[in-house]
Amino acid sequence: MNRILLPALVSLLAMGCGKAAVRTQALAPEKPAPAVTTQKETAAKAEPEAAEEQAPAEGRHEVGDYVVYRFSGSFQKAPVTLTERVVAREKNALVIDFILEEGKVATELRVRLSDAPETRGEVLGVQRIEKGKLVPAGVDEYEALMAKTMVVADENEAALGSEHVVAVMGNDLLPAKRTSFRVKIGEKKATLTTVVSDKFSWGDLSGEITADDGSVIYRAEVVNVGHVVETKTGKEPQVARSDYEDYE
Numbered sequence: 057m058n059r060i061l062l063p064a065l066v067s068l069l070a071m072g073c074g075k076a077a078v079r080t081q082a083l084a085p086e087k088p089a090p091a092v093t094t095q096k097e098t099a100a101k102a103e104p105e106a107a108e109e110q111a112p113a114e115g116r117h118e119v120g121d122y123v124v125y126r127f128s129g130s131f132q133k134a135p136v137t138l139t140e141r142v143v144a145r146e147k148n149a150l151v152i153d154f155i156l157e158e159g160k161v162a163t164e165l166r167v168r169l170s171d172a173p174e175t176r177g178e179v180l181g182v183q184r185i186e187k188g189k190l191v192p193a194g195v196d197e198y199e200a201l202m203a204k205t206m207v208v209a210d211e212n213e214a215a216l217g218s219e220h221v222v223a224v225m226g227n228d229l230l231p232a233k234r235t236s237f238r239v240k241i242g243e244k245k246a247t248l249t250t251v252v253s254d255k256f257s258w259g260d261l262s263g264e265i266t267a268d269d270g271s272v273i274y275r276a277e278v279v280n281v282g283h284v285v286e287t288k289t290g291k292e293p294q295v296a297r298s299d300y301e302d303y304e
Contacts, residue, residue, distance in 0.1 A: 116171070117142045117150060123258040124280040127205045129265070129272045134159060137279070138205050140258070148172040149180055156201050166190060167198055207265060207274040209239035209248060216247070223253060223261050225281070230255045241265060241273055 122141035137157045143166070144151035150171050156163045164185035170178040184193040216236040223230040232253035239248045244267045251261040258281065265274040 117145075117257065118283070119143065119145055120284045122280075122282060122284060123278060125205070125276055126279045127274070127276050129207075129274040131207045131274050132204075136204060141284075145171075153185070154198070154201060156204060158204070163201055165193065165198055165201060205276070207241065209237075209241060209246075209265070211240040213238040213240065213245075221251065223251060223256075225278075230261070232256075232261060239265065241267075244268070244273070246273060 119142050122139060125138045125140075126135055127138065128135035139153075139155040139157075141153050141155075142150055143153050146168075148171055150169050152167050152169060154165045154167055166183045166185055168180040168182075170176055170180055179195050179198060182193045182195055182198045183190040184197060185191075214237065216238055218233055218235040221232050221234045223232045230253045232251050232255075234249060234251045237248045239246050246265050246267045248263070248265045250263045252259075253261055258278075260276065261278060263274070263276040264272065266272055
């Protein structure tokens with residue numbers, strides 16, 4: 057998997073192997089979402105074929121891969137960040153640490169997800185990370201954590217259309233599609249816009265719900281994505297790490 061970072065973010069890759077010796081926390085930089093422009097506007101800079109060549113390759117997540125999302129808007133009192141990092145790969149499953157940061161409060165879960173083609177994404181097990189220890193937990197805790205990052209439209213009134221765009225993430229250009237929908241959130245009429253790319257394996261690149269009065273109800277954006285390789289000295293970058301760094 058190619059390592060990509062958003063503009064103005066510092067390189068966070070360390071080479072080597074071994075196990076971290078110190079506890080570190082998820083990085084939560086307040087940076088703008090990836091720049092998205094129509095392919096027509098970027099034709100002079102990069103042809104679609106070039107964009108595909110530079111985009112991260114599709115494929116399986118590997119140990120050390122991580123992504124950081126930022127969620128903001130009136131649906132929350134303050135922005136929150138969600139970090140996901142792959143800590144182990146099994147035959148047909150991934151073990152991923154989820155770290156939700158709400159101000160100074162962090163909730164950490166270690167989740168086993170199916171990676172089998174027919175059940176990919178299905179939750180196989182959940183553990184809570186508390187003071188450096190793993191505590192058995194239920195799927196309901198994982199669902200409650202994820203619910204803090206979502207807004208569900210009460211009514212989807214109409215699809216407004218789609219267009220092909222190019223998402224610029226650092227030096228990488230990702231061919232993507234931007235789609236808009238007319239929705240209702242409670243009594244408010246709003247527009248939901250999503251940007252997705254087959255070249256970005258973590259999920260949507262961004263999503264936004266904007267009310268007719270211009271206020272932002274919900275915004276989801278990628279602020280950091282990459283890969284961390286641990287060193288024997290324990291001097292890894294302070295990024296995407298939970299309070300429990302052992303996996304057996």
